Amino acid sequence: MWIRAILVVVLVCLLILHIWKLLSVSKKYPPGPSILESAAQIMRYGFRVHPDLLAKLAKTHGKIFTLWGGTQRLVILSGFEAIKEGLIKNSEIFSRRPVTPFFKVVAKEKGIVFSNGHTWKQQRKFGIVTMRRLGLGKKGVQNQIEDEALQLVEIFARTKGQPIDPSLPIVNSTTHVACALVFGDRYSSDDEKFCKLTEAIQYNAEFGGTLFHLMYEIFPWLMKQIPWPYKKSFAYVDVLLSHAKKEIEKHRVEPPMEEPQDFIDYYLFQIEKTKNDPTSTYDNENLVQCISDFLSAGTDTTAKTLQWALLLITTHPDIQEKVHKELDDAFGSSQIIGYQDRKKIPYTFALLHEVMRYKCIVLSGNPRMSLQDITILGTFIPKGSIIVPDIHSVLSDPKIWETPEKFNPSHFLDKDGKFVDREELLLFGAGARLCIGKDLAKMELITFFSNLLRAFTFKLPEGVKEVSTEPVLGFTLTPQPYKLCAIPRNSET
Known part of the structure; x- marks a missing residue:
């Protein structure tokens, strides 16, 4: 018993010493709530960085403030001016990605999303060039x-106007696109390998930002001793990586006939091309992680945005009617609508951007790290600070948007009804870490949404008066489960 008592005393002393060291250097950081106040506030919001919490703290401490996340100090950039000054005007200084304990295990600082330095620059550049080639x-x-x-459209047509939960077919569609891009294959939706992939992607998207995820980030040494849900997350990561490795070997055995057809083809060619270059980071490990990055980042966010779009036009029949009229005026009943047609349907294109603003599926951008001391808007930020841009603060700012609390596609239209691309829509990030899948996501959204709306009128099931548009908080903001009815607009659907 006395040995346990001594151990407890030692641990308490070490914890107090650690907190004292943290507090001793906190004076260098921007103002903000104390470590105890931060913990109390986060607990109040269910261990999540809630937009109301960040708005409240920004009002009290200013547009740049420090929030304690466990034992980590997070420097929050609130408002468009602060984010633009940090992530765009000083892009290179904030180009580094902090590698947390969880993501260090998951990604091993490989690929595009969680790599840094020379590796990140090479992988990112290759990803951008290859995406263009594949287009x-x-x-x-x-x-x-x-x-x-x-x-x-065919899946919705088979329902014959009966209630359907659109989430699964939408997730399957975005995952099919990602698989075609990376592997060159379109799996059947019933294929066991495909089902495991979608299940893995969805689980990890929902796991991110949960209490168990945050606990691992704060106490990794403790979590490794406890069989909590993070182990299931790691298992699903292995599902993605294992499938990627099998596809890579398959591509090595069956090289492309004439020219590369998918991302793996291009990457294997690049490995061969640079095998004698000592500065090359093109290798099997980075290829595997790049594939995981594409599958994880390129499916969930697009799928959830499309789910929000269908929910919002169903609950706003007047807006849906305007979309129908625009589509009918611009296209025939059988013509497939593609990304190249977006200029013909400015209202529909604006609506999708408004969905991304109004139901921002990421409250904050992926964290960055300052590579040197810097002063932004008169506030000093020391080297090594973890920077978190508060995206929601920009997308809900009444100084930027005419009616920020309302779903209003006119936010992205000029006085002549033409589409206006707003730099304040920071959903895809900004600066050096701008999402390389931005154009792909927009291609999917406008193509899926416009063809569905040309074919169907979406209504709530009979007897359902209203549905909740409050999100389920997580790493991304998901609509609460809902069903709708896709009513064919003509006999050809």
């Missing part, structure tokens, strides 16, 4: 998205 030609990405849109 060209007869079998480009756009053609695959259009084919997938027709499949999605």
Whole structure:
């Protein structure tokens, strides 16, 4: 018993010493709540960084403030001016990604999303160039998205106007596109490997930001001793990585006939091309992680945005009517609508951007780290600070948006009804870490959404007066489960 008592005393002393050290250097950081106040506030919001919490703290401490996340100090950039000054005007200084204990195990600082320095620059540049290459030609990405849109329309048509939960077919569609891009294959939705992939992607998207995830980030040494849900998350990561490795070997055995057809083809060619270059980071480990990055980042966010879009037009029949009129005026009943047609349907394109603003699926951008001391808007930020941009503060700012609390597609239209791309829509990030899948996501959204709306009128099931539009808080903001009815607009659907 006395040994346990001594151990407890030692641990308490070490914890007090650690907190004292943290507090001794906190004076260098921007103002903010104390470590105890931060913990109390986060507990009040269910261990989540809630938008109301950040708005309250920004009002008290200013547009740049420090929030304690466990034993980590997070420097929050609130408002467009602060975020633009930090992530765009000083992009290179904030280009580093802090690697937390959880993501260090998951990604091992490989690939694009969680790598840094020379590795990140090479992998990111290659990813951007390859995405452009895959968008060209007869079998480009756009053609695959259009084919997938027709499949999605067919799935909705089979319901014959009966209630359907749209989440699964939408997730399957976005995952099909990602698989075609990376592997060159379109799996059947019933394929066991495909089902495991979608299950893995969805679980990890929902696990991120939970209490168990945060506990691992704060106490990794303790969590490794406890069989909590993070182990299931690691198992699903292994599902993604294992599938990627099998596909890579398959591509090595069956090289492309004439020219590369997918991301793996291009990457294997790059490995061979640079095998004698001592500065090259093109290798099997980075390829595996790049595939995982594409599958994880390129499916969940797009799928959830489309789920929000269908929910919002169902609950706003007047807006849905305007979309129907625009689509009818611009296209025939059988023509497939693609990304290249977006200029013909400015209201529909604006509506999708408004969905991204109004139901921002990420409250804060992925964290960055300052590579040097810097002063922004008169506030000093020391080297090594973890920077978190408060995206929601920009997308809900009444100084920027005419009616920030309302769903209003006119936010992205000029006085002549033409689409206006707003730099304040920071959903895809900004600066050096701008999401390389931004254009792909927009291609999918406009193609899927416009073809569904041309074919159907979406209504709530009979007897359902209203549905909740409050999100389920997590790493991304998900609509609460809902069903709708896809009523065919003509006999050809």
